[in-house]
Amino acid sequence: MATEYATPEEYGLADLMCCAASREVQDNEVVFAGTGLPMVAIMLAQKTHAPKLKLIFEAGTLDGRPPEIPTSVGDARCEIGASRSSGLYDAFSIAQRGYVDLGFLGGAEVDEYGNVNTTCIGDYLSPELRLTGSGGNPDINSFAKRTVFIMVHEKRRFTPNVSYITSPGWRVKKWPGGEFVHRRELYGAAYRGGPSAVISTAGVFRFDEQSGKIYLDTCHPGKTPAEIKEMCFFDLDISRVNGETLPPSREELRIIHEVLDPEQIFIPHPVNR
Amino acid sequence: MSTSKRITLQQAAEIIKDGASLTFSGFTIWRRPMAIVFELIRQHRKNLHLIEVNGGSHTEFLVGAGCVDIWESCWVGHELYGKYGANLSRKVAEKKIIVEDYSHAEMMFRFAAGANGSPYAVTQTSLGTDLHNPEYDMLGRAGLRDGKRIAKHKYQFTEDPFYGAGSQVLIPAAKVDIAVLCVQQVGEEGTVRVNGQYYSDPEVARAADLTIVMAEEIVPEEYLRRSADRNTIASFEVDHILECPFGAHPTGMFGRYDVDGYFLKDFYGMTRTQEGFDDFAREWIHGQDHVSYMEKLGWSRMQKLKANTALNYSVREKGGK
Numbered sequence: 001m002a003t004e005y006a007t008p009e010e011y012g013l014a015d016l017m018c019c020a021a022s023r024e025v026q027d028n029e030v031v032f033a034g035t036g037l038p039m040v041a042i043m044l045a046q047k048t049h050a051p052k053l054k055l056i057f058e059a060g061t062l063d064g065r066p067p068e069i070p071t072s073v074g075d076a077r078c079e080i081g082a083s084r085s086s087g088l089y090d091a092f093s094i095a096q097r098g099y100v101d102l103g104f105l106g107g108a109e110v111d112e113y114g115n116v117n118t119t120c121i122g123d124y125l126s127p128e129l130r131l132t133g134s135g136g137n138p139d140i141n142s143f144a145k146r147t148v149f150i151m152v153h154e155k156r157r158f159t160p161n162v163s164y165i166t167s168p169g170w171r172v173k174k175w176p177g178g179e180f181v182h183r184r185e186l187y188g189a190a191y192r193g194g195p196s197a198v199i200s201t202a203g204v205f206r207f208d209e210q211s212g213k214i215y216l217d218t219c220h221p222g223k224t225p226a227e228i229k230e231m232c233f234f235d236l237d238i239s240r241v242n243g244e245t246l247p248p249s250r251e252e253l254r255i256i257h258e259v260l261d262p263e264q265i266f267i268p269h270p271v272n273r
Numbered sequence: 274m275s276t277s278k279r280i281t282l283q284q285a286a287e288i289i290k291d292g293a294s295l296t297f298s299g300f301t302i303w304r305r306p307m308a309i310v311f312e313l314i315r316q317h318r319k320n321l322h323l324i325e326v327n328g329g330s331h332t333e334f335l336v337g338a339g340c341v342d343i344w345e346s347c348w349v350g351h352e353l354y355g356k357y358g359a360n361l362s363r364k365v366a367e368k369k370i371i372v373e374d375y376s377h378a379e380m381m382f383r384f385a386a387g388a389n390g391s392p393y394a395v396t397q398t399s400l401g402t403d404l405h406n407p408e409y410d411m412l413g414r415a416g417l418r419d420g421k422r423i424a425k426h427k428y429q430f431t432e433d434p435f436y437g438a439g440s441q442v443l444i445p446a447a448k449v450d451i452a453v454l455c456v457q458q459v460g461e462e463g464t465v466r467v468n469g470q471y472y473s474d475p476e477v478a479r480a481a482d483l484t485i486v487m488a489e490e491i492v493p494e495e496y497l498r499r500s501a502d503r504n505t506i507a508s509f510e511v512d513h514i515l516e517c518p519f520g521a522h523p524t525g526m527f528g529r530y531d532v533d534g535y536f537l538k539d540f541y542g543m544t545r546t547q548e549g550f551d552d553f554a555r556e557w558i559h560g561q562d563h564v565s566y567m568e569k570l571g572w573s574r575m576q577k578l579k580a581n582t583a584l585n586y587s588v589r590e591k592g593g594k
Contacts, residue, residue, distance in 0.1 A: 035352055058377070059300045060470040071534075071592040072352040074303035076469055076527045076585040087471045088300070088326060089385055092378040096397065115402075119374065120365075124409055130362040130372070135327065135348035138399040139378035165403045172401025175430070183401060188439015190397035265353065265592035 004250045008221055011248045012270040013201050015256060016220055017150060018044060019248040020199050021104060024148050029101035030054040032091075032140050035072045037150050038104030040256060040266050043069060047255050056094065058136045060087040069260045092136075095143040098192060103140035103147040109162040112234040113180075113212045114169030114195035116141070116149060117162035124164050137167040142187070146196035153200035158232035170194050170212025182212060202228050204245055213237060218245040278463055278514045282563060285485050285515055286312035289451055294322040294422060296384075296447070296481060297331060298454035299524065300472040302352050302532045305331035306455035306487050308520035311558045311566070314338040324449050326380045326473040328358065330524055330537055336360045336370065337550040338558075343412070345373040347380050353592060354534050355541025360550060373411050373427070376404055379444050381473055386446035387480030393429075393443045400440055405430075422448050452481035455521045456505075457529060459486045460494035463511030466504050469527025469585060475506055484511050489529055491516045519567060519575070528585040530578040534593020536570075 006015075014037065021041035025031055027050040033042040043066065046053050054063045057073040065081030079085035094100070107116035108131055118137050122128035141147045151157060165173060174181045184191050197217070198205040204218045215237035216228055225238040248256075253270075261267050280288075286309055289295060299305045310331045313321075320342045323332060328349030335341050337360035349358035364370040375383065376399045386394035403409060410418075410427040417423050424445030431441050454474060458466040465486055467474055478484045486506075491514060497504055523540070525532035543549035557566065567575070577590045 059303075059472055071532070072301065072303075074300040074352075074470065074472070074525075076525075076531075076580070079469060085470050087475070088377070088381045088473045089476060092381050096378065119403070124403065124406075126368075127365060130357070130365040132350045132357045133328075133346070133348045133374055134376045134399075134404065136377040138376045138402050138404065142398045142400065143378075165401070168399065168401045173403070173406070174401065175405050176407050178406065181401075186400045186440060187397065189433075189436075190400075190438065190440075263591050263594045265594060 005247045006250050006253055008247070010270060011253055012268060013220070014267045015248045015253060015270060016245060017199050017201065018256060018267060019252050020204055020245050021148060021150055022048065022252070023246070024197060025050045025053055025102060028052045030056065030099050032056045032058070032095060032100050032103040032144060034058065034105060034136070036106065036266050038106065039073075040069055040260055041150070042104060043260055044252060044255055047259065048252060056091055056100065058088065058091050060091050061085050062090065062094065069265060071265060092139060095140060098143070100140070100144040101146065103144035105137050105140060105147055105149050105167065107137070107149050107151050107167065109157050109159055110149060110151060110198060111159060111162050111169065112214045113171040114198070114207055114214060115162055115165045115172065116167040116169065117164045119164040119166045121163050127163070134166045141167045141195065142190070143192070145193040147194065148196060149198045151198060151200045153202040153231055155231050155233055158234065160234045168194070170207055170209070202231055215240045217242050220245045221247060278461070278512065279491070280513045280515050282308055282312050282515060282517060285309050285453070285487065285513065286316050286318070288483070288485065288513065289313060289318060289453070291318060292320040292322070294324055294448070294450045296324050296449045296452050296477045298452070298456060298472065298474045298477065299329065299521070300470070301327055301329040301348070301350070302354070302524045302537065304455050304472070304521050304526050305329055305524040306453045306520060307331055307334070307522060307524060308517045308563050309453055309485070309487055310334050313340060314554065314558050324447050326384055326477065327377060330540070333358050333360045333540070333544065336364055337544055338554060341370060343371045343373065345375070347375055347377045351537045351541050354532070354537035359541060359544045363547065371411050371415055374404055374409070375444070379404075380447075381476070383444050383447040384473055384476040384480050386444075387448060388476040391446055393445050395441050395443055397441060400442065405442070447480050449477070449481045450483065452477045452484045454478060454484065454486045455526070456486060457489050457526065458492050458497065459488035459511070459514045460492055460497040460508065462494045463508040463514060464494060464497045464504050465506035465511060466497055471505050478506050478510050485513045486511050487515050487517050487520045489516075489518055489520070489526065517563060520563070522570070528580050528582065530575070530580055531587040531590065533574070533578055538593060
């Protein structure tokens with residue numbers, strides 16, 4: 001049966017991003033997800049094309065199968081159907097050991113090498129705004145084979161220099177000097193990969209593993225490559241654009257809004273649905 | 274013997290002196306020892322050094338009330354009820370607090386080292402980030418790295434001497450005076466049974482020099498010892514116990530009650546300014562005790578949050594909706 005895709009008036013941006021993120025997951029993968037939209041995306045994958053994915057929540061549940069969206073990774077719902085419920089030492093040990101294929105993360109700023117900031121805006125020693133801090137962002141990003149960032153697209157957030165590198169991209173700082181080197185050089189035997197995609201409110205971006213540079217892969221419906229290039233403070237490579245981001249299917253929308261998040265805790269209902 | 278560990282809420286807060294280093298049970302907005310946190314604020318505790326695997330609403334109350342000089346952790350906020358820690362942000366901007374940033378796994382492994390008696394842990398996380406920027410060693414900049422309770426260095430870097438696996442990060446064990454836990458059940462001799470995810474509770478209890486456990490209920494020790502495989506922390510790791518139903522509110526407790534989303538949203542909204550925090554504290558903390566606080570919340574609020582005992586979460590409300 002052919003997939004029925006929704007028309008633009010039937011879905012919102014959050015739905016589109018959630019479905020794009022879900023499609024990054026392959027069946028049987030071990031996936032690590034944080035609270036919010038990443039969690040909805042991963043559970044959507046679990047309920048569609050990747051029923052055997054193994055879901056890890058940072059607070060300490062391994063291979064969980066919650067029937068509906070937990071309100072945070074510490075929620076009682078996280079451990080429904082789980083293989084094991086324990087704590088953070090288990091979750092991070094498993095990640096450092098190399099079990100994790102894919103991590104879903106968020107960020108306030110990203111640079112063209114996929115370095116992400118969730119710590120502060122402005123000079124760290126005298127910041128304009130202190131944010132939440134790193135949480136598990138750098139850990140999941142250091143340990144997983146691939147990471148996908150889900151971000152609001154504003155020009156100031158797509159910047160040549162993030163205020164603080166919270167989470168490591170493809171070219172990172174070598175201390176004590178702070179000169180930029182390829183991630184592979186620094187991570188040695190612990191090197192497994194790095195950021196594989198950024199899904200913003202404007203499009204889907206990927207990284208060239210050799211150069212480590214970001215490029216535009218698909219534009220969300222209604223956006224052009226030139227418009228998206230104009231929405232970045234760095235010089236975005238738009239030479240490899242691969243058309244439009246695939247819209248949500250009607251079935252994906254049904255699962256998001258009727259099964260996973262009917263209370264609209266993370267994903268608002270589209271107006272015309 | 275059986276009652277020797279029992280103390281009151283007031284005594285629990287009195288044990289924690291000005292300048293103490295403190296850590297807590299729970300995760301972000303779950304199972305935080307809020308009743309003791311409120312009592313610390315009532316007693317005007319000062320100069321605390323919080324060392325936490327992660328922060329949360331309890332951090333924001335202590336920081337907002339001016340109890341904290343140093344916060345060493347990785348994250349603070351109220352999850353979906355408040356996207357960052359407004360009190361911490363304000364105090365950072367005003368340079369009224371020292372923040373020492375580590376990653377989440379680093380903090381967890383620092384506590385694991387503290388818990389097993391190692392001076393440090395080794396990890397491969399966060400290489401190449403500003404977490405490892407030597408300019409951003411804030412306790413070092415403040416001249417506080419005495420090598421006693423605060424490690425001589427924030428990080429050390431080395432190459433794997435055993436298998437040639439490349440760069441390794443050495444992180445100092447967490448050395449903490451007091452762990453304050455909030456759990457479902459504790460026995461009269463101190464045995465702890467946590468239901469649901471135990472987060473980093475076993476490690477923080479073991480790493481701290483003194484452990485205070487506030488439980489929803491104190492139960493007969495022999496009841497817990499009938500199924501020792503279900504227990505989380507051994508009796509002799511716990512120094513003091515107290516019973517305080519709903520002691521984690523407004524944070525949630527697996528199997529007992531959910532996070533009070535309305536309360537946290539309201540708190541987050543008001544704490545954008547110090548005046549807002551002070552108003553909130555005047556209404557909910559000062560001049561109250563735990564019973565009057567619960568009465569002020571009221572039964573209609575509490576019964577909405579009460580967990581279904583088969584599902585372990587509330588079916589009357591979800592995520593504040």
